[in-house]
Amino acid sequence: xxxxxxxxxxxxxxxxxxxxxxxxxxxxxxxxxxxxxxxxxxxxxxxxxxxxxxxxxxxxxxxxxxxxxxxxxxxxxxxxxxxxxxxxxxxxxxxxxxxxxxxxxxxxxxxxxxxxxxxxxxxxxxxxxxxxxxxxxxxxxxxxxxxxxxxxxxxxxxxxxxxxxxxxxxxxxxxxxxxxxxxxxxxxxxxxxxxxxxxxxxxxxxxxxxxxxxxxxxxxxxxxxxxxxxxxxxxxxxxxxxxxxxxxxxxxxxxxxxxxxxxxxxxxxxxxxxxxxxxxxxxxxxxxxxxxxxxxxxxxxxxxxxxxxxxxxxxxxxxxxxxxxxxxxxxxxxxxxxxxxxxxxxxxxxxxxxxxxxxxx
Amino acid sequence: xxxxxxxxxxxxxxxxxxxxxxxxxxxxxxxxxxxxxxxxxxxxxxxxxxxxxxxxxxxxxxxxxxxxxxxxxxxxxxxxxxxxxxxxxxxxxxxxxxxxxxxxxxxxxxxxxxxxxxxxxxxxxxxxxxxxxxxxxxxxxxxxxxxxxxxxxxxxxxxxxxxxxxxxxxxxxxxxxxxxxxxxxxxxxxxxxxxxxxxxxxxxxxxxxxxxxxxxxxxxxxxxxxxxxxxxxxxxxxxxxxxxxxxxxxxxxxxxxxxxxxxxxxxxx
Numbered sequence: 001x002x003x004x005x006x007x008x009x010x011x012x013x014x015x016x017x018x019x020x021x022x023x024x025x026x027x028x029x030x031x032x033x034x035x036x037x038x039x040x041x042x043x044x045x046x047x048x049x050x051x052x053x054x055x056x057x058x059x060x061x062x063x064x065x066x067x068x069x070x071x072x073x074x075x076x077x078x079x080x081x082x083x084x085x086x087x088x089x090x091x092x093x094x095x096x097x098x099x100x101x102x103x104x105x106x107x108x109x110x111x112x113x114x115x116x117x118x119x120x121x122x123x124x125x126x127x128x129x130x131x132x133x134x135x136x137x138x139x140x141x142x143x144x145x146x147x148x149x150x151x152x153x154x155x156x157x158x159x160x161x162x163x164x165x166x167x168x169x170x171x172x173x174x175x176x177x178x179x180x181x182x183x184x185x186x187x188x189x190x191x192x193x194x195x196x197x198x199x200x201x202x203x204x205x206x207x208x209x210x211x212x213x214x215x216x217x218x219x220x221x222x223x224x225x226x227x228x229x230x231x232x233x234x235x236x237x238x239x240x241x242x243x244x245x246x247x248x249x250x251x252x253x254x255x256x257x258x259x260x261x262x263x264x265x266x267x268x269x270x271x272x273x274x275x276x277x278x279x280x281x282x283x284x285x286x287x288x289x290x291x292x293x294x295x296x297x298x299x300x301x302x303x304x305x306x307x308x309x310x311x312x313x314x315x316x317x318x319x320x321x322x323x324x325x326x327x328x329x330x331x332x333x334x335x336x337x338x339x340x341x342x343x344x345x346x347x348x349x350x351x352x353x354x355x356x357x358x359x360x361x
Numbered sequence: 362x363x364x365x366x367x368x369x370x371x372x373x374x375x376x377x378x379x380x381x382x383x384x385x386x387x388x389x390x391x392x393x394x395x396x397x398x399x400x401x402x403x404x405x406x407x408x409x410x411x412x413x414x415x416x417x418x419x420x421x422x423x424x425x426x427x428x429x430x431x432x433x434x435x436x437x438x439x440x441x442x443x444x445x446x447x448x449x450x451x452x453x454x455x456x457x458x459x460x461x462x463x464x465x466x467x468x469x470x471x472x473x474x475x476x477x478x479x480x481x482x483x484x485x486x487x488x489x490x491x492x493x494x495x496x497x498x499x500x501x502x503x504x505x506x507x508x509x510x511x512x513x514x515x516x517x518x519x520x521x522x523x524x525x526x527x528x529x530x531x532x533x534x535x536x537x538x539x540x541x542x543x544x545x546x547x548x549x550x551x552x553x554x555x556x557x558x559x560x561x562x563x564x565x566x567x568x569x570x571x572x573x574x575x576x577x578x579x580x581x582x583x584x585x586x587x588x589x590x591x592x593x594x595x596x597x598x599x600x601x602x603x604x605x606x607x608x609x610x611x612x613x614x615x616x617x618x619x620x621x622x623x624x625x626x627x628x629x630x
Contacts, residue, residue, distance in 0.1 A: 053531050073534040080535045086528035090550045099546075100536035147536065 003065075004029040004187045005050060005155055010059030012045055019045040020056070021211035027155075032181055032188045034198040036234065037208035043191045044083075046208075047157045050189065051080045064154060074103070079148035083159040085140050087132040093119075093143055094128035100151040118150040121183060122176075138169045145177075149184050156181075158190040162197060174200055195235045199223060207231045225268075229278050229359050239281045239327040245358070247273045252353055255279045259322045264298045265356035278359045283330040285355035288317055289337050289348050297350035303327065305347045319347060383603035391597030401604035410588070410605070414612070417585040420499075421568035424506040428514040428563045429556060431507070436518035436555070437548070441527070451519065454512050466505060466576050473501050473577065497579030505573040513562035521555025522548065557620070565613055585609055 005027040012020040019042040027033045035043045048054040050061060052073035060067050068076055079100065088096050094115055101111045119125055122142040132140055141161070148156050161177070162170045178201060181188050192198050198205050199219040206216045207230075215227040226232035229240060243257035253267040255277060265279055292300050303319040306326065310316075315336055317329040329349055331337070341347050386396040404410065439450045457465060472478045473495040480492040495501055525548065533543040549556075571586030578584070585605065592602030 051535055053535065072539075073531070074537045074539055078535075080532070082528050082532060084528065086526065086532040088529060088532070088547060099533070099538070103533075103537040103539075103542060151536070 002029050003027070004031075004063065005189065006060075006062040006065075007046075007050075008060040008062070010046075010049060010056045010061065012042070012049065012054065012056050014045075018042075018211045020049070022059070023208075023211070023213050025206060025213060025216065027187060027189060028204075029187055030185060032178070032190070032201055032203045034190045034192055034202040034205040035208055036192060036195060036198040036205050038193055038234070040210075041208045042211040043193075043208050044159055047080065047159050047189065047191050050155070051078055051157055052076045053080075077154040078157060079151055079153040079155075080157040081144050081148050081159065081161055083161075083163060085132075085144040085164075087140060087143055087147070089132055091131075092128060093124060093130050093132070093135070096132065096143055097146045097150050099147065104151070114150055115146075118146045121149070121180065122146045137164055137166075138173075141165060141173070145180065149180060149186070152184065153186055155187045155189060156184070158188060160192055161190060162192075162194075170197075177201060199235065207234055209234070225357070226280075226359065229280070232280050232357070232359060236283070239283060239286070239325075241279050241321075241323065241325060243277060243279060245271050245273060245275045245277045253358070255358065257323065260301055261299075263301075263356065264353040265358050266354055268358050271358075271360065275360065280357045280359060281327075281351050281355060282357075283316075283328040286327070286329040286349045286351050287337075288319075288329045288331060288341065289350065290339055290341050290345065292348040292350065295350060296352075298353040299356070300348055300350045302346060302348050305341050305343050305345050307343055308341075317341070317347070319349060379603045379606065382599055383607055385600050387598045387600050391599075393599055398600075401600045402608075404601060405604060405608045413583050413585055413588055414608070416583070417568055418612075420503065420506060420574075420584060421564050423503060424510060424567040425514075425560050425564045427503075427507050428511050429560065432511055432514035432518055432559065433556075436515045437522055439515070440519045440522035447519075447523075451516075454515050457512065462509065463572055463576075466509070466572055469501070469505050469508065470496060470576055496577065497582065499578070499582055501577040502574050502582055502584070505577040506567045506570060509570075509573060510563040510567050513566075514556075514559035517558040517562065518552060518555040521552040521558075525551045561617070561620070564616075568613065569609055 003026045005025070007023055007025045010020055010023045011018070021042075023042075023046065035046060037043045045054060049056050050063075052068070052071060052075075056069070061069055063077060088099065091099065097115045097118060098111050101114060106114075115128075119128060122145055124139065124142050124146065127135070127139065132143065135143065141164070145161070158177075162173050165173060174197070177188075177190075190198075190201065199222075202219055204216065204218050205222060207214045207222065209230050215222055215231050222231065223235055226235065233240070241255070241257050241260065241263070243255040243260075243263070246254040246256050246262065248254075248267045248271075251267060252264055253271075254262045254264055256262050263279055271277065287297065292302075301321060303321045306318045306320050308315060308317045310333075313333060315331050315333060317331070319327045319329060321327060327349065382393060383401055384397055384399065386394045386398050386400070388394045435454075439447055439454070442450060470477075474480070475492040475494070475496070477495070479495060483493060529551070530543055530547055533547045534540075538546060569586045569589075570584060571590045574582060574584040574587045575590070578587070589602050589605045589609070592598045592605060596602075
């Protein structure tokens, strides 16, 4: 696979705010690449710079090996799906989708065919005469997608493509986006702040915060070995405890924190004794009980159950540790502890050493 | 109810009085004689009068067009500037309204006069010996009209362009539209309410304008407004002046209805 989009040391300031801080990325042809980050992390600016709607202060943007810094947006082989779609309100669905092809001066016959096929692909048959205001949110989303994809761009840029849709529609669109990408074969670069979306859709993703790229990798790599606590927190690993690294024995090590028993974990990389580290445990790897039994688990921490929630398939517990930290435990309904804990009760969370992850702080 | 009475008293009654006058005869020494006649309307078909109507139409159309061409870039810049600048720029556009229109038109007389500012500059540069004849020309009338009515084009345009989300223009640029194409296919159709309103606000008063053609055109380069004013105040032929006024009104009404129908047709397309 070739590098389709290459960003080299790209920086951008908006007044005194640094939107992008020396960002370098290489995105491969045909890849579904996500940029995950909280709002204000600079990820939308990155898309706008690739599209040519913003100019970087420094750095080089190359598409298919050619530097495009000075190319205006209409000359770039790139199409953007805007967050709020930005459909042309005065044009019908057909004319919206045909806009790009018409601007490129494609012959009318070809436009008819291409738009027709694209309307089928995004399941909008029969709506060609409608105006954007007459469409539902989901349909507008499809028009926005079709309007970009019909041009067969080298790169499709998606700015929070599913943010404005309700939960159920979003689930449907996950599959839809993947399917569309495979049909069109373009490189997709998708900006999102939803970690489940990024993990589920992407071949690879970049985690961004405060204008910097923190980590790039496959969803598995990032979920299993986040490079920092920020990355870990952002992809949903919320249970953390800071402590002192107490040295290793065989492959395992111990972490000590005031108010908690020494905790056993896998040693990730050589660390000097007494250095500060963070131990993180995935919410779904914790077991919750009311009575700790002499179980096979390596670690046990107790706390007060603050509240619990039920989403149909899982029960979520929030537990306040003696250290003041709030941990989340996710248990499938089938694995609910017996007896059931009550809010305010003392509960115990247990896990295996191999499910703890040590990050240097 | 009170507003209907007020409107009736202040608008409808004078109009009806003038409608009545337009069917009466002119007295020998001015004034009105109570003899009913349709002659005043027949005189509208006089080639001289028709010529003035056509001249006025041409001037009004030209003024509207030029106001549009000049007003669009300006309105676009104002609408797309940051909020605090927008207020400053709008106030700058409206500052001329703080001075009387007559005074502002006299200022143009000073600029265009044989010993005025323009000629002073031209002679300073040594281009001509003879001063350019600027005042009392069609050119002067045209400049005066455009100057006077430009703000009426700019203000509704600013409002209309301000309502077009920037992202829609960006989407056009992203979809391979050049800047001119983005203007033609996105900004122009989406700002239609602005330029339709602006065109009416410029076209109608410039069709009936009389101060500008009188002061800058010198009375010989007549427009329908100056003719009406002269009939009332100089020739003291009230009935004919009234007939001219109603002729102008029906012309405007006719064009208004036509434009409205055209706009609706476009909206359907």
